[in-house]
Amino acid sequence: MKINENSPQDMDSQDRGSQDLDAIDRDGLPPFVSSWKQLYQLLIGTLVLLIVLFYLFMTHFQ
Amino acid sequence: MSSLDWIVLSLTLIFVVAYGIYRSRETHTMDSFLLAGQSLPWYHVTLSLMATQASAITFLSAPGQAYTDGMRFVQFYFGLPLAMVVLCITFVPKFGQLKIFTAYEFLERRFDLRTRALTSFLFLLQRGLSTGLSIYAPSLILSAILGWDITWTNIISGGIVMLYTIAGGSRAVSHTHLQQMGIITVGMVVAGVMVVKFLPDEVSFGDALHVAGKMGKINLIDFTFDLNNRYNVWSGLIGGFFLQLSYFGTDQSQVGRFLTGSSQGQSKLGLAMNGLLKIPMQFMILLVGVLVFAFYQFTNPPLFFNETAVQQVRKTEYAGQYKALENKHDAIQAAKRPHVMELTRALKKDDEPSIERSRTALAGIETQVQDVRKQAATVLSKANGADINDVNYIFLRFVIDYLPVGMVGLLIAVILLASMGSVASAYNSLASCSIVDIYKRMVHKDDDAINYVTASRWATFFWGIFCIAVAQYASRLGSMIEAVNILGSLFYGVILGIFLVAFYFPKIGSRAVFFASILGEIFVVLSYWLDLTAFLWLNLIGCVLVILFAWIIEKILPQPASEVNAL
Known part of the structure; x- marks a missing residue:
C-alpha cells in the first residue's frame, strides 16, 4: 500500500513552493476577485454594461 | 489672460x-x-x-x-x-x-x-x-x-x-x-x-x-x-x-x-x-x-472658433466676404433661438408633437449653420493660403x-x-x-x-x-486627434502582426516574418492612399496580412527548424 512517498520535510518544501507560486500568482490581484480570470471577466462584463448604458443614454436623450 | x-x-x-x-x-x-x-x-x-x-x-x-x-x-x-x-x-x-x-x-x-x-x-x-x-x-x-x-x-x-x-x-x-x-x-x-x-x-x-x-x-x-x-x-x-x-x-x-x-x-x-x-x-x-x-444653442457662438485666423482674414481683401457671412450666421442663430426655447419648454411638458416640430425646424437651421461655417472655412482658407479647420479651437475658445x-x-x-x-x-x-x-x-x-x-x-x-x-x-492637418490615430494605424497593424506571429506561430521563422512585414506595410500604405477603407480597419488589415504572408512564405520557403527559436 502506498501511503505517502514524501518525507515531512519534502512536504513542507512542496507546500512552501506551492504557497510561493500562489503568492506570486495572487500578487497585484484586488481583494474583490479571487483569480486573474475573474478580473478579466469583470473587465469584459463592464465593457458590455457600458455599451448597454450608452445605448440607453442615447435613446433616452435622442 | x-x-x-x-x-x-x-x-x-x-x-x-x-x-x-x-x-x-x-x-x-x-x-x-x-x-x-x-x-x-x-x-x-x-x-x-x-x-x-x-x-x-x-x-x-x-x-x-x-x-x-x-x-x-x-x-x-x-x-x-x-x-x-x-x-x-x-x-x-x-x-x-x-x-x-x-x-x-x-x-x-x-x-x-x-x-x-x-x-x-x-x-x-x-x-x-x-x-x-x-x-x-x-x-x-x-x-x-x-x-x-x-x-x-x-x-x-x-x-x-x-x-x-x-x-x-x-x-x-x-x-x-x-x-x-x-x-x-x-x-x-x-x-x-x-x-x-x-x-x-x-x-x-x-x-x-x-x-x-x-x-x-x-x-x-x-x-x-x-x-x-x-x-x-x-x-x-x-x-x-x-x-x-x-x-x-x-x-x-x-x-x-x-x-x-x-x-x-x-x-x-x-x-x-x-x-x-x-x-x-x-x-x-x-x-x-x-x-x-x-x-451655444442659447448663446450666440462665433462663426469660426479660430480667432487668429479670423483676425488675419479681416486684414485681407476677403474681409467683406467674411463679414457678410458673419451677419448671415448671426441672423440664422437669432432665428434658431426661439425654436431651441420652444424645444426646451416642450421637453418639460413632454409635448411630443411640439418636440418633433421643433426638432425638424432645428435640423433645417443646423444644416444652414453648417453651410455658412463651410463657406467661412473656404474664405479663411483662401485668405490664409492653407486649409483651415476650427475643431481644435472650439473648447479653447469657450474656456x-x-x-x-x-x-x-x-x-x-x-x-x-x-x-x-x-x-x-x-x-x-x-x-x-x-x-x-x-x-x-x-x-x-x-x-x-x-x-x-x-x-x-x-x-x-x-x-x-x-x-x-x-x-x-x-x-496643415485637420482634427489632430484623427491625424495621430491615422498615422498610428499605418504602422501599428504591421508591428502587431509581427508580435502575434512571434507569440502564436512558433513554427514561423525570421525570414518569413521579415518579408511579410515589408509586404504588409506596402499594402497598408496603398489601402490608405487609395482610400479603400476607414483608417481603423488598417490595423486589422496590416496585422492579418503580416500573419498571412508570413505563413505563406514559410510554407513556400521553409526555414530549418534549428534556425527557428519559438521561445
Whole structure:
C-alpha cells in the first residue's frame, strides 16, 4: 500500500513552493476577485454594461 | 489672460517640472533611467498609461469633435478593455520572463536582429512624427492666446518637457504623471460644472442633454456594420482592439510604462484598471464637448472658433466676404433661438408633437449653420493660403471667452500638462529604443552603465529636437486627434502582426516574418492612399496580412527548424 512517498520535510518544501507560486500568482490581484480570470471577466462584463448604458443614454436623450 | 491666470498656470507648471527634476535623484543606471528601476505600484502604472495616451490633443480635439460630430468617437475605445486582457495574459508574462527593456528586444530573441531593427525603425518613425503633433497642440493654444510666434511656442513647450525627462528619465516621467492626472481630472470636472452653470436659469443639465440629443449629438452607439464609417461599435471593437493591442503591446511609449511595475501582478493590475477607467474618462471629456454645444444653442457662438485666423482674414481683401457671412450666421442663430426655447419648454411638458416640430425646424437651421461655417472655412482658407479647420479651437475658445479668472489659467495648465505627460513618455521611449535597440546593440556593446545613461540623456535631447521640428509642419492637418490615430494605424497593424506571429506561430521563422512585414506595410500604405477603407480597419488589415504572408512564405520557403527559436 502506498501511503505517502514524501518525507515531512519534502512536504513542507512542496507546500512552501506551492504557497510561493500562489503568492506570486495572487500578487497585484484586488481583494474583490479571487483569480486573474475573474478580473478579466469583470473587465469584459463592464465593457458590455457600458455599451448597454450608452445605448440607453442615447435613446433616452435622442 | 489675467495676472491670476498667469500665476495659476506658472505655479502649476513649476510645481510639476520641479517635482520631476526632484525625482531625478537616484537615476544612475539604465534600469532606473529607462524603467524607473521596475519599482512602481499598479496605480502608478495605470495613471502613467492613461497620462501617456491622453495628450493635449485629447482635451482639445475630443470636446471639439463632440461639438461638431457628436459623441460617437467614444466607440473608438471599445476595443481597449479586450486588448488589456490579451496583454495581461500574453505580453506581460512573456516580457517579464525575458526581463527586457524594449518590446523589440523580444523580437530579436524570437526572430533575429533585422526584425528587431525593422520594428524599432517603424516605431521611431511613427512615434517621432506623432510626438511632433502632440507638441504642436498646446503650442497652438499659446500662440492663439498670446500671439506668440508658433515656432518659438513649439520650442518652449517641447523644451520644458525635455528638462525633466533628460534629468530624471522614466522615474520622473511616472511620478509627474501622477500629479498631471490629478490636476487634469480636477480641471475637466470643474469645466463641465461651469458649462452647466452658464446655461440659462430655466435650462437644467437634463434639458441641455435633451437639446443636444435631439440635435443628434448624443450618437454614442451605432450598430451598423459599415467599413467606411469611421466610428461604430464594430470598428471600435475589432479595429479598435487591434489598434489598442498594438499601441499598448508594441509601442515602447506604453510598454515602457507597464514595464515599470514592481512585479508582473502590479503591471497586469495597472493595465486592467486602465481598461476599466479609459472609456468612462473619454465619455466625460466628450460630454463636456456636448455641453459646450448645448450652451451655444442659447448663446450666440462665433462663426469660426479660430480667432487668429479670423483676425488675419479681416486684414485681407476677403474681409467683406467674411463679414457678410458673419451677419448671415448671426441672423440664422437669432432665428434658431426661439425654436431651441420652444424645444426646451416642450421637453418639460413632454409635448411630443411640439418636440418633433421643433426638432425638424432645428435640423433645417443646423444644416444652414453648417453651410455658412463651410463657406467661412473656404474664405479663411483662401485668405490664409492653407486649409483651415476650427475643431481644435472650439473648447479653447469657450474656456477663454467664458470661464472666470483663475479657471482659464487652470484649464490652460490642464492642456499643457496633458501634453507634457504624453510627450515625456514619448521622449523616454524614443531614447530607450535608440539606446537599447541600436546604440547598445549595434554600436557600443560593452560600455559602462553610466555611459549608457549619459547616452540615453543625449538621445532624449536629440528626439526632443526632432519632435519640435516635426511640430512646425503640423499646422496643415485637420482634427489632430484623427491625424495621430491615422498615422498610428499605418504602422501599428504591421508591428502587431509581427508580435502575434512571434507569440502564436512558433513554427514561423525570421525570414518569413521579415518579408511579410515589408509586404504588409506596402499594402497598408496603398489601402490608405487609395482610400479603400476607414483608417481603423488598417490595423486589422496590416496585422492579418503580416500573419498571412508570413505563413505563406514559410510554407513556400521553409526555414530549418534549428534556425527557428519559438521561445
